[in-house]
Amino acid sequence: MKALVYHGPGQRSWDTVTDPTIIDPTDIVVRIDSSTICGTDLHILKGDVPDCKPGTVLGHEAVGTVLETGASVSTLAVGDRVLVSCVSSCGRCRYCKESRYGQCLGGGGWIFGNLIDGLQAEYARVPFADNSVYKVPDGLNDEQVLFLSDILPTAYEVGVLNGMVSPGDVVAIVGAGPIGLAAVLTSMLYTPGKIVAIDLDDSRLESALRFGADIAINNGREDACARVMELTDGGADVAFEAVGVQQTFELATELIRPCGRVANIGVHGKPVTLHLETLWTRDVTVTTGLVDTYTIPRLMKLVASGRLDPTIFATHRFALGDTMSAYDTFSDAASTNALKVVLQGSERDPSSNGHIAASVMAGAV
Ligand SMILES: NC(=O)c1ccc[n+]([C@@H]2O[C@H](COP(=O)([O-])OP(=O)(O)OC[C@H]3O[C@@H](n4cnc5c(N)ncnc54)[C@H](O)[C@@H]3O)[C@@H](O)[C@H]2O)c1
Numbered sequence: 001m002k003a004l005v006y007h008g009p010g011q012r013s014w015d016t017v018t019d020p021t022i023i024d025p026t027d028i029v030v031r032i033d034s035s036t037i038c039g040t041d042l043h044i045l046k047g048d049v050p051d052c053k054p055g056t057v058l059g060h061e062a063v064g065t066v067l068e069t070g071a072s073v074s075t076l077a078v079g080d081r082v083l084v085s086c087v088s089s090c091g092r093c094r095y096c097k098e099s100r101y102g103q104c105l106g107g108g109g110w111i112f113g114n115l116i117d118g119l120q121a122e123y124a125r126v127p128f129a130d131n132s133v134y135k136v137p138d139g140l141n142d143e144q145v146l147f148l149s150d151i152l153p154t155a156y157e158v159g160v161l162n163g164m165v166s167p168g169d170v171v172a173i174v175g176a177g178p179i180g181l182a183a184v185l186t187s188m189l190y191t192p193g194k195i196v197a198i199d200l201d202d203s204r205l206e207s208a209l210r211f212g213a214d215i216a217i218n219n220g221r222e223d224a225c226a227r228v229m230e231l232t233d234g235g236a237d238v239a240f241e242a243v244g245v246q247q248t249f250e251l252a253t254e255l256i257r258p259c260g261r262v263a264n265i266g267v268h269g270k271p272v273t274l275h276l277e278t279l280w281t282r283d284v285t286v287t288t289g290l291v292d293t294y295t296i297p298r299l300m301k302l303v304a305s306g307r308l309d310p311t312i313f314a315t316h317r318f319a320l321g322d323t324m325s326a327y328d329t330f331s332d333a334a335s336t337n338a339l340k341v342v343l344q345g346s347e348r349d350p351s352s353n354g355h356i357a358a359s360v361m362a363g364a365v
């Protein structure tokens with residue numbers, strides 16, 4: 001099959017690799033119908049994720065069709081259309097039993113496109129399948145659910161739920177990339193008083209307003225903290241850090257009110273200072289988190305009922321075979337204005353809404 005392979009920092013190619021097969025009885029093999037690229041894939045290509053070894057197929061987000069099931073898989077059948085979570089769950093360890101799949105001790109966690117071959121490929125082996133994929137309801141197309149693999153549960157769990165967004169809250173979101181924008185969408189589920197988006201890039205801020213933010217602040221031109229103080233009674237109730245650098249983490253801690261909450265979402269590659277010398281009297285709460293994706297079923301229901309529409313993330317579409325160009329477009333977001341690129345598998349029928357090709361029903365790979 002063909003797949004996007006990481007060959008070390010700065011190097012990727014669309015290669016012919018060995019077809020995946022069932023290795024463990026809890027595995028399934030899926031045909032990838034739709035996949036996408038994440039900012040984390042770009043981090044890998046910069047060499048920021050040393051666990052990911054050269055030769056690994058990248059990608060941790062996909063909608064696929066089950067082609068083969070391992071002997072102990074009991075809830076899935078050949079032909080099922082499934083959303084593959086970016087985080088796998090063994091289902092047996094202490095953390096999986098608490099729905100904290102990101103911390104899985106039994107071989108799960110964030111493994112796709114990192115520790116094992118990922119999902120930017122024609123086919124993929126999916127371990128712990130009963131616990132790690134979600135059947136796509138009939139009537140929902142791939143693009144309606146694809147971004148529930150990663151960015152929506154990340155923003156919702158690590159941002160909105162950890163930050164305990166409540167009706168009426170002023171929510172400040174530092175960083176309006178796909179994660180910050182997903183935080184705009186999922187904060188709106190809680191009827192906040194105001195959503196303030198902060199970014200250096202005007203096109204990202206325009207997207208934030210389009211997604212539902214009330215106020216956009218370009219912190220390259222304005223003092224974001226002073227603006228938030230003007231707009232509020234002593235600061236935001238909740239701030240999300242959705243970039244992953246010192247400056248934005250500091251800003252998030254500065255612009256909340258006493259007793260406010262900072263939910264850190266960004267991945268920090270470098271040490272960051274927590275200014276307890278000014279924060280200790282302010283009764284603030286700071287949370288951290290790696291996504292668990294335990295909210296995928298809830299988010300899927302919201303999509304099915306029309307309360308959540310993730311399709312607005314899809315700015316560009318490419319055939320799966322053109323994944324190399326898709327990376328070029330995604331990694332140059334400053335000029336392409338890309339939010340999420342959709343990689344479309346060749347057998348995917350976008351109008352199918354759950355229709356399964358006859359060859360797949362017959363189990364042919
Ligand atoms: N915690 C988790 O489980 C988890 C999961 C997925 C992604 N992440 C992380 O979330 C973060 C955001 O992801 P993304 O895909 O949206 O990233 P992204 O790089 O696409 O977006 C980041 C945004 O931050 C803006 N920005 C950069 N520097 C800034 C500054 N100094 N002030 C204000 N804005 C600034 C950029 O213009 C951009 O719009 C990343 O660090 C990513 O690795 C965390």
Ligand SMILES: [Zn+2]
Pocket residue numbers: 038039040041060086150151
């Ligand atoms: Zn990701």
Ligand SMILES: [Zn+2]
Pocket residue numbers: 089090091092093094095096103104105106107108
């Ligand atoms: Zn586990």
